[in-house]
Amino acid sequence: MSILDLLTDYTLRNVALGSALLGIVSGVLGCFAVLRRQGLLGDALAHAALPGVCLAYMLTGSKAPLVLLIGAGISGWLGAWLLLRIVRDTKISEDTSLGIVLSVFFGFGILLLTFINKRNDANQAGLDHFLFGQAATLITENVVTMAVLGGVALLAVGALYKEFKLLAFDPGFAAGIGLPVHGLSIVLTGLIVVAVVIGLQTVGVVLMAAMLVGPAVAARQWTNRLGVMILLAALFGAASGVSGALLSVTERGIPTGPMIILSMTAITLISLFLAPERGLVWAALRARRHRRELAPPQPAGR
Amino acid sequence: MQNQTTTAEQVIPLQIDDLTVAYHERPVLWDVDLSVPAGKLMAIIGPNGAGKSTLIKAALGLVPIASGSIRVFGRTYAESRLRVGYVPQRTSADWDFPTSALDVVTMGTYGRLGWFKRPGKAEAGRAMRSLEHLGMADYAHRQISQLSGGQQQRVFLARALAQEADLYVMDEPFVGVDAVTERAIVGLLQELRERGKTVICVHHDLDSAPEYFDWVALMNVRMIASGPFSEVFTQENLARAYGGRPYAFKHGAA
Numbered sequence: 001m002s003i004l005d006l007l008t009d010y011t012l013r014n015v016a017l018g019s020a021l022l023g024i025v026s027g028v029l030g031c032f033a034v035l036r037r038q039g040l041l042g043d044a045l046a047h048a049a050l051p052g053v054c055l056a057y058m059l060t061g062s063k064a065p066l067v068l069l070i071g072a073g074i075s076g077w078l079g080a081w082l083l084l085r086i087v088r089d090t091k092i093s094e095d096t097s098l099g100i101v102l103s104v105f106f107g108f109g110i111l112l113l114t115f116i117n118k119r120n121d122a123n124q125a126g127l128d129h130f131l132f133g134q135a136a137t138l139i140t141e142n143v144v145t146m147a148v149l150g151g152v153a154l155l156a157v158g159a160l161y162k163e164f165k166l167l168a169f170d171p172g173f174a175a176g177i178g179l180p181v182h183g184l185s186i187v188l189t190g191l192i193v194v195a196v197v198i199g200l201q202t203v204g205v206v207l208m209a210a211m212l213v214g215p216a217v218a219a220r221q222w223t224n225r226l227g228v229m230i231l232l233a234a235l236f237g238a239a240s241g242v243s244g245a246l247l248s249v250t251e252r253g254i255p256t257g258p259m260i261i262l263s264m265t266a267i268t269l270i271s272l273f274l275a276p277e278r279g280l281v282w283a284a285l286r287a288r289r290h291r292r293e294l295a296p297p298q299p300a301g302r
Numbered sequence: 303m304q305n306q307t308t309t310a311e312q313v314i315p316l317q318i319d320d321l322t323v324a325y326h327e328r329p330v331l332w333d334v335d336l337s338v339p340a341g342k343l344m345a346i347i348g349p350n351g352a353g354k355s356t357l358i359k360a361a362l363g364l365v366p367i368a369s370g371s372i373r374v375f376g377r378t379y380a381e382s383r384l385r386v387g388y389v390p391q392r393t394s395a396d397w398d399f400p401t402s403a404l405d406v407v408t409m410g411t412y413g414r415l416g417w418f419k420r421p422g423k424a425e426a427g428r429a430m431r432s433l434e435h436l437g438m439a440d441y442a443h444r445q446i447s448q449l450s451g452g453q454q455q456r457v458f459l460a461r462a463l464a465q466e467a468d469l470y471v472m473d474e475p476f477v478g479v480d481a482v483t484e485r486a487i488v489g490l491l492q493e494l495r496e497r498g499k500t501v502i503c504v505h506h507d508l509d510s511a512p513e514y515f516d517w518v519a520l521m522n523v524r525m526i527a528s529g530p531f532s533e534v535f536t537q538e539n540l541a542r543a544y545g546g547r548p549y550a551f552k553h554g555a556a
Contacts, residue, residue, distance in 0.1 A: 159418050161420075162415075162420065165401075166409055166412060168399070170390065170394055170395040171394075172390040172395075173388060173394070175362075176362050177383065177412060177413035224400050224401070226399075226401055
């Protein structure tokens with residue numbers, strides 16, 4: 001495999017483009033999810049998408065990507081809506097609500113998946129790729145769908161950049177100057193659902209949350225400016241997407257999700273430990289030097 | 303400028319009638335009336351859980367009200383929003399957010415800017431002048447987590463200043479600040495009064511209140527009294543606010 005193959009080989013080109021798109025969109029939206037301390041929201045939404053994929057297939061008998069993604073989007077939205085209602089209308093805490101939505105939807109999705117498999121029709125092969133992703137199955141049509149959805153999501157973030165920033169930094173003040181804080185939260189959650197839908201085929205529902213959280217956490221380590229953080233997260237997301245997807249394609253049968261997440265974990269670990277200023281290694285060294293300076297001098301000769 | 307001041311004096315900046323607010327059916331504010339005259343520095347005083355923060359949040363439309371009416375400069379809050387500057391409690395924001403002091407103050411200009419538009423040179427200039435006003439110009443490009451608690455509070459006040467409002471609503475700005483910041487806030491309050499602005503400020507300290515403010519509302523779920531300190535801070539009113547125990551002033555006859 002060479003760089004030339006990347007441009008000429010049909011499968012490789014689709015895989016690389018699709019995973020890069022996914023990395024960019026989830027990197028950008030993940031920044032807002034992480035800054036609002038809602039990293040797990042993406043996890044719940046991704047798991048909530050699985051029953052939608054299965055139901056869309058069972059109802060239409062079609063495996064057309066658009067059909068399945070619409071199903072995923074609807075059930076992801078439903079999960080998000082349910083989550084907001086549970087948090088607003090009951091005394092159940094947000095993390096517990098996330099757990100409820102995630103496990104109920106995912107359990108139902110697995111049940112449907114098993115049911116479809118048992119029906120033994122030849123057409124169903126491939127639905128379980130939505131669990132861990134399989135980038136090699138991406139065709140041009142998928143990539144175009146991903147590009148359109150991702151483009152719309154990125155444009156929305158661009159248009160509402162200062163509103164989303166204020167929402168994440170200080171929601172009380174945002175409401176005070178008249179921003180519809182609840183409405184903006186819904187829009188942001190909807191955009192995260194879009195990112196999840198884009199990632200379903202490539203990364204799968206199980207590991208999608210890492211795709212939202214990882215690049216954002218890594219990017220935050222290198223900068224103190226939101227704009228730079230978003231650009232870096234997009235870059236890290238694209239890099240891990242492309243490298244992970246290509247690694248999985250060269251060895252047939254390896255699911256793409258885990259490979260992408262492994263590449264991203266590498267980037268995230270390096271950032272956590274070695275980034276200047278915020279890196280854990282430097283923090284530990286600073287703490288040690290500090291202790292030594294404060295320690296009383298040892299009496300000589302003992 | 304002169305013209306603006308007279309209109310501010312004609313219309314009452316904040317008029318609250320029969321306001322009741324409840325959380326999960328427990329009343330936090332009960333039948334509260336409050337009239338804040340123009341040009342006053344008003345402290346809202348009361349024990350913990352008296353509903354002081356809830357009162358100003360209700361005035362700004364941030365919590366749903368069960369009944370009552372709130373008029374800001376004679377209109378609804380939504381209609382008068384651009385004439386109101388807001389300083390939330392410092393803990394309401396995420397101080398590890400990737401942004402600078404100047405950027406936070408620029409957020410004060412977002413209200414006038416409206417949807418989709420990005421802040422430009424004019425907004426950055428306004429933000430910088432507000433920071434200078436609070437002695438924070440040298441920290442404009444600092445990451446906000448590197449600021450002390452008092453400096454963070456001054457950034458919040460600068461942001462409200464950048465809103466260029468006629469009524470300023472502040473939630474406990476004196477909590478946990480250093481002496482320099484305390485002086486800066488007092489100086490700002492005086493200056494706002496000289497410019498004909500009105501300030502409403504949740505305050506927890508009975509001893510410093512008469513020194514910093516010239517008007518007071520004493521409350522505990524219900525409004526007990528409001529007006530000048532000499533009328534409101536009577537032994538009887540304070541006892542009603544603070545649960546029957548007569549309050550002993552630190553430096554005065556109890």
